[in-house]
Amino acid sequence: MSTFGTYSIAYSGMYVNQAALTTTSTNLANVDTTGASKVQVASADSYTVTSSETSKGNGVSVASITRSRDIYLDSTYRTQNADSAYLSVKSGNMEYIDTLLTEYDVVTTSDDDTTTTTSGVEAAITDFFDAWETLSTSSTAESDRVAVVTAGGDLLSTLTSIDEALQQLQADAVTGVNDGVDSLNDLAGQVAELNVQIAQAEVGGGEASYLRDQRDALLDEMSGLANISVTETNGTLRVTMDGVSLVNGSKTNTLVVEGSGTTDDPLTVKWADSGVEADISSGSIKGYLEDADQTGYETIDASDLPYDFTTSATSSISTMRQALNVLITTLAIELNSLASSGVDLDGNAGLDFFTAIDSSQPLSITNIEVNPELVKDADKVVTSSSDQDGNNSIADAICDLDSDTSYQNDGTSLDIIDFYAAVTTWLATAGDTAASDYETQATLVSQLDNQRQAVSAISIDEEMSNMIKFQTAYSASARVMNTIDEMLAALMDAI
Structure with a gap:
C-alpha cells in the first residue's frame, strides 16, 4: 500500500463517518416529530482486485442511507387497524x-x-x-x-x-360514510402527489426519508377508513382495495357515495369511473355503512x-x-x-x-x-x-x-x-x-405499533451513543491523515 493510498483510505473513513454524523443529527432533530423514522447509513468495503486470489483494500464507502422500517409490520398493522376502526364504530354505536x-x-x-x-x-x-x-x-x-x-x-x-x-344516530352513520369517503379520496390524492415527489427526489440515488415518512403516515390513516393493500415498485406505491387501484403512481381512482340511506335508496360506495360498487370489507366506512342500513x-x-x-x-x-x-x-x-x-x-x-x-x-x-x-x-x-x-x-x-x-x-x-x-x-x-x-x-393494534416503533422510533440514548462512536471514528481517520501529512512533510524536507 502506497502512502497516497493510505491517505485515500483515511479520507474515506472521514467521509463515511461525517455522513453518519449527519444522519445522527437528523435523527436527533426529529426525535419528537410524529411519524419520523430512524435514518441509518450503511457502509461498504471498498477494494481493488489485484489478482484472481488477492485484493487490495481502498477504505470504505457509503452504500446507502435508509430508513429503519419493517414492511411486514406496516402491512400487518394496517390490516389490523382497519378491523379495529370497524369495531370501534360498531361498539360505539351499541x-x-x-x-x-x-x-x-x-x-x-x-x-x-x-x-x-x-x-x-x-x-x-x-x-x-x-x-x-x-x-x-x-x-x-x-x-x-x-x-x-x-x-x-x-x-x-x-x-x-x-x-x-x-x-x-343512523343519520350520523350516513354522514360518517360520506365524510369517510371524502377523507379517503383526499388522502389518496396526497399519496399520489408524494409518489411523484419521492420519485423525483430519489433520481440518481437521492434520499427522501422525510417524504416517505409522510406517505406512511397517510397510509396508516387510510387503513383506519377502509381495507387497503400496498405494494411498492421502485419507490412508487400502488394502493388497492380488493384488487382495484385507489392509487397507482401519480393517478387516483375516485370513490363516490350514492343513495340517501333509506330502505328504498340504500347507501353504496362506488368507483367513479366504472360505477362498480367498491368492496369495502373493514375500516370505519364499513362500520358506518352497516349501521346506516335500514333494511331491518x-x-x-x-x-x-x-x-x-x-x-x-x-x-x-x-x-x-x-x-x-x-x-x-x-x-x-x-x-x-x-x-x-x-x-x-x-x-x-x-x-x-x-x-x-x-x-x-x-x-x-x-x-x-x-x-x-x-x-x-x-x-x-x-x-x-x-x-x-x-x-x-x-x-x-x-x-x-x-x-x-x-x-x-x-x-x-x-x-x-x-x-x-x-x-x-x-x-x-x-x-x-x-x-x-x-x-x-385495539390491544393487538397497540402491540403491533409498539413493535413498529421498536424498529423505526428514534432513541436519544442510541443516537448519542452513535454520535460518540462516529465522532471517535472520524477523529481516528483524521489523525491517520495528519500522520500521513507529517510523514510526507518529513519526506519532502529530506529531499
Missing part, C-alpha cells in the same frame, strides 16, 4: 344505544321519607297498564280516564324520543301479528328501531281492536285509543299518537263492551294485554314486558361482545 334504554332511578329524599321513582321504557309500560288497572275499577272517574290518556302519551313520548335518537326496519299491520322479531339485521340501530316499533305497534293494534268493539261513557261507538298521525300511512313508531279525540274528551275512552252499568270488560281485557303472549322473539312467544326484556338482553350481550372484540383488537 354503547350509545344502551345508554338510551338504560333504566335509571331518581331518589328524592325529604325529612319524613324517601321516594324512589323509576323512569324508562319498562317503567312507562308498567305505568300505562297500572293506569288501566285503576280505571277498570272506577270507570266513571274523570281523573282515572285522564290518567290513562296521560300514561298512553307518556309511553309514546318515551318510545318515540328513543326512536328519534336512533334515527339521528319495516312497518307491520294486524295481518303480521304475531310478528316474529329477530336480531339478524345488519344494523344494530335498525334492529333496535324495529324492536321498539314492534312493541308499540303490536300493543296499539290489539288495544284498538278492543277499544273499537266497545262503547264510551256516553254509549257511543268506541274509538281507537292510538291513531296514525298521517292517516294515509300505517301505524308505526314514527306515525302514532294517542287519539286526539280522547285527549280532548276523556269520556270517550272505552272501558265497556256495552252501556250497562258496571260493565268494565274492555278495560279488564286491556289490562290482560300485559300478560298476553302476543309477541315473538325468534319464534318464542312472550308478553310485552318479557319481549322488552329479551330485547335489552340481546342489546347487553351484543354490546358486551362488541366492546370486548374492540378492546382485544
Whole structure:
C-alpha cells in the first residue's frame, strides 16, 4: 500500500463517518416529530482486485442511507387497524344505544321519607297498564280516564324520543360514510402527489426519508377508513382495495357515495369511473355503512301479528328501531281492536285509543299518537263492551294485554314486558361482545405499533451513543491523515 493510498483510505473513513454524523443529527432533530423514522447509513468495503486470489483494500464507502422500517409490520398493522376502526364504530354505536334504554332511578329524599321513582321504557309500560288497572275499577272517574290518556302519551313520548335518537344516530352513520369517503379520496390524492415527489427526489440515488415518512403516515390513516393493500415498485406505491387501484403512481381512482340511506335508496360506495360498487370489507366506512342500513326496519299491520322479531339485521340501530316499533305497534293494534268493539261513557261507538298521525300511512313508531279525540274528551275512552252499568270488560281485557303472549322473539312467544326484556338482553350481550372484540383488537393494534416503533422510533440514548462512536471514528481517520501529512512533510524536507 502506497502512502497516497493510505491517505485515500483515511479520507474515506472521514467521509463515511461525517455522513453518519449527519444522519445522527437528523435523527436527533426529529426525535419528537410524529411519524419520523430512524435514518441509518450503511457502509461498504471498498477494494481493488489485484489478482484472481488477492485484493487490495481502498477504505470504505457509503452504500446507502435508509430508513429503519419493517414492511411486514406496516402491512400487518394496517390490516389490523382497519378491523379495529370497524369495531370501534360498531361498539360505539351499541354503547350509545344502551345508554338510551338504560333504566335509571331518581331518589328524592325529604325529612319524613324517601321516594324512589323509576323512569324508562319498562317503567312507562308498567305505568300505562297500572293506569288501566285503576280505571277498570272506577270507570266513571274523570281523573282515572285522564290518567290513562296521560300514561298512553307518556309511553309514546318515551318510545318515540328513543326512536328519534336512533334515527339521528343512523343519520350520523350516513354522514360518517360520506365524510369517510371524502377523507379517503383526499388522502389518496396526497399519496399520489408524494409518489411523484419521492420519485423525483430519489433520481440518481437521492434520499427522501422525510417524504416517505409522510406517505406512511397517510397510509396508516387510510387503513383506519377502509381495507387497503400496498405494494411498492421502485419507490412508487400502488394502493388497492380488493384488487382495484385507489392509487397507482401519480393517478387516483375516485370513490363516490350514492343513495340517501333509506330502505328504498340504500347507501353504496362506488368507483367513479366504472360505477362498480367498491368492496369495502373493514375500516370505519364499513362500520358506518352497516349501521346506516335500514333494511331491518319495516312497518307491520294486524295481518303480521304475531310478528316474529329477530336480531339478524345488519344494523344494530335498525334492529333496535324495529324492536321498539314492534312493541308499540303490536300493543296499539290489539288495544284498538278492543277499544273499537266497545262503547264510551256516553254509549257511543268506541274509538281507537292510538291513531296514525298521517292517516294515509300505517301505524308505526314514527306515525302514532294517542287519539286526539280522547285527549280532548276523556269520556270517550272505552272501558265497556256495552252501556250497562258496571260493565268494565274492555278495560279488564286491556289490562290482560300485559300478560298476553302476543309477541315473538325468534319464534318464542312472550308478553310485552318479557319481549322488552329479551330485547335489552340481546342489546347487553351484543354490546358486551362488541366492546370486548374492540378492546382485544385495539390491544393487538397497540402491540403491533409498539413493535413498529421498536424498529423505526428514534432513541436519544442510541443516537448519542452513535454520535460518540462516529465522532471517535472520524477523529481516528483524521489523525491517520495528519500522520500521513507529517510523514510526507518529513519526506519532502529530506529531499
